[in-house]
Amino acid sequence: MRLLLSNDDGYLAPGLAALHQALRPLGEVTVVGPEQNCSGASNSLTLWRPLSVYTAANGFHYLNGTPTDCVHVALTGMLDHRPDLVVSGINNGQNMGDDTLYSGTVAAATEGFLFGVPSIAFSLVEKNWAHLDAAARVAADIVEHFARRPLPAHTLLNVNIPNLPYEALGEWRVTRLGKRHPSQPVIRQTNPRGEDIYWIGAAGEAFDASEGTDFHAIAHGCVSITPLQLDLTHTQMLPTLREWVHGRRGGP
Numbered sequence: 001m002r003l004l005l006s007n008d009d010g011y012l013a014p015g016l017a018a019l020h021q022a023l024r025p026l027g028e029v030t031v032v033g034p035e036q037n038c039s040g041a042s043n044s045l046t047l048w049r050p051l052s053v054y055t056a057a058n059g060f061h062y063l064n065g066t067p068t069d070c071v072h073v074a075l076t077g078m079l080d081h082r083p084d085l086v087v088s089g090i091n092n093g094q095n096m097g098d099d100t101l102y103s104g105t106v107a108a109a110t111e112g113f114l115f116g117v118p119s120i121a122f123s124l125v126e127k128n129w130a131h132l133d134a135a136a137r138v139a140a141d142i143v144e145h146f147a148r149r150p151l152p153a154h155t156l157l158n159v160n161i162p163n164l165p166y167e168a169l170g171e172w173r174v175t176r177l178g179k180r181h182p183s184q185p186v187i188r189q190t191n192p193r194g195e196d197i198y199w200i201g202a203a204g205e206a207f208d209a210s211e212g213t214d215f216h217a218i219a220h221g222c223v224s225i226t227p228l229q230l231d232l233t234h235t236q237m238l239p240t241l242r243e244w245v246h247g248r249r250g251g252p
Ligand SMILES: Nc1nc2c(ncn2[C@@H]2O[C@H](COP(=O)(O)O)[C@@H](O)[C@H]2O)c(=O)[nH]1
Pocket: 008, 038, 039, 040, 041, 042, 091, 092, 093, 094, 095, 098, 099, 100, 101, 102, 103, 104, 105, 106, 183, 184, 200, 201, 202, 203, 204
């Protein structure tokens, strides 16, 4: 297999190194990661300045842009081949429910998906890498299974892995995204120059963690595998909106 790896915690992050180490035996692995931590970067693309690509001593490429930039540049300007799989992570923390909208880790995989390459995002649900070795083994198990039984090109998977020793991990569960309550309010402070500054508050607690969700699977020690799609059309609203539009008086 030929794999393209990226992440959003930065090219020096332990999660990327562990993922690379775990996937190397499965084929040819190219790494293109962001120079900085881009957590929360979502699908942002850098359009207002050029990007520069560098190569670290360990052979990882990195660029002064976002996770989406990394995969975009790799697929359209660096690689002389189309990878069999784009793999993003292993994220330092969970990407469940609404997190997936803000996540740079998911965004890197999404960019591969948009270019027609099957893609997988991996996140270890608790920060600070306690059982990163176990998460890396799970990532290799899933990629190996994909190699044996490929999924269609239009595959985008969001995988969350419990923070547990490998032997304590439960089954792989196919899940849907749960939902969170809105984020906590910002934290306002004053800087040394007397100006207000704001820290984004914590993510909201789970609102829908019912059976079948990613939250539920993780709460039961299982690996959560969620298939994602990108069509944001709110189809259930279409009839209501048509009525709303056609209900205009004297309108065209
Ligand atoms: N509102 C907040 N959201 C948070 C916070 N920490 C994490 N998050 C959410 O999780 C993802 C992390 O994903 P990443 O792949 O971008 O690292 C992030 O995008 C948010 O959705 C937080 O403190 N507050």
